[in-house]
Amino acid sequence: MSVTLQQIAQTAGVSAMTVSRVMHHSPRVSAETRERVQQAIAALGYQPDPHLARMMTMVRGRKKSRVRAVIAVIRETVPKDALHGTTYQYVPIEDIRRRASQHGYHAEEFWLGKDGLDPARLVCILQARGIEGIIVSPQSSQMLCAQLxxxxxxxxxxxFGLTQPSLHRAAGNMNLGIQLAVKQLKARGYQRIGLAVTQWVDHRAEGAYSGAMLHVQQAIPQGQRVPVLLFPHNDFSRCRKEFMDWMQSERPDALITFDQHVPDWLEKMGQRVPEDVGLVVHDWTSAMKGYAGIYQRRDHVAAAGVDLVATQLLQNESGVPEVPRQILIPPEWIEGPSVRARQS
Incomplete structure (x- = not known):
């Protein structure tokens, strides 16, 4: 026989509303009362009804949609920053809004650094508007969002750009993406596969790019291993010489890299794509249809990030988590004319 909230309330000597608040982690319950209710829950062996919980979540979602509850998407705009260019892609707001609307929320962008908006002022604005959920999308070397x-x-x-404080995060699985790209290039007959990305890209992914390349190189002959090139500048348009020196000394026949600058540098070196060098974009978007690439499925990354915030709001959770959760979205290989056809 199922245990009711009323039975728990009678055992703990409180109201059913208090029991409900304890179950939803409301801060409006004292520590002493919370402990008494939790002891009653354990003693009676209460188990929540998942179907009822889901129904109540839907009801709350409809109520929130009427008042147009907002999840803030916090961007950074620092025009002279080396990471401001389109090389460093955002998770599109359209994908975020699509998932947010399914939870009954509207997603609205706020830009740190724009018109003098600093972290302290932004927090005041969010609180004044009653906004309780935020998704941060760090996109500058100054990491203004770390100061919130x-x-x-x-x-x-x-x-993985924001390392401190460590929040719940949604990201593409960069490690798996590199392994997938190498497997596809091997199937096309490429043997000396090189990785060339900026230090910031690799650091943002917690070494997933370079780590994945080192992993796959353990399974190939030493003569086919190409040292990873980590461009020394985030503005890698300044890295032409380093790239050309690396190409001449290591002679890779396939590259996992950017779609910008690198094709021009290869042309100036007399290297044809894909006849002489295969080219794979490490972070493919729909604007890069002339290239093969690793698609990080940013629409799913967006959905996972919204889900993380919506779940916390449902459970009345806030602040930096003691144990941050990480959702990694598996990537997809995108065919393109910048690599040879697969060998039979």
Whole structure:
């Protein structure tokens, strides 16, 4: 026989509303009362009804949609920053809004650094508007979003750019992406496969790019191993010489790299794509249809980030988590004319 909230309330000597608040982690319950209710729950062996919980979640979602509850998407705009260019892609707001609307929320962008908007001022604006959920999308070397006070908010971040504080995060699985690209290039007969990305890209992925290449190189002959090139500048347009020197000394026949600058550099070196060198874009988007690439499925990354925030809001959780959760989305290989056809 199932245990009811009323039975728990009678055992603990409180109201059914208090029991409900304890179950939903409401801060409006004292520590002493919370402990008494939790002891009653354990003693009676209460198990929540998942079907009822899902129904109540839908009801709350409809109520929130009427008041147009907002999840803030916090970007950074630092025009002279080396990471400001289109090389460093955002998770599109359209994908974020699509998932947010399914939870009954609207997603609205706020830009740190724009018109003098600093972290302290932004927190004041969010609280004044009653916004309790935020997703941070760090996109500058200054990491302005690291200076936010996260205590009042249910929060999550995209990717691995924000290391401190450590929030719940949704990201593409870069390690798996490199392994997938190498497997596809091997199937096309390429043997000396090189990786050339900026230090920031590799650091943002917690070494997943370079780590994955070192892993796959253990399974190939030493003569086919190409040292990873980590461009020394985030503005890698300044790295032409380093790239050309690396190409001449290591002679890779396939590259996992950017779609910008590298094709021009290869042309100036007399290297044809894909006849002489195969080219794979490490972070493919629909604007790069002339290239093969690793698609990080940013629409799914967006959905996972929204889910993380919506779940915290449902559970009345806020602040920097003690144990941050990480959702890694598996990538997809995208065919393109910048690599040879697969060998039979």
């Amino acid at each position: 006070d996260y205590a009042p908010f249910a929060s999550a971040t995209f990717g």
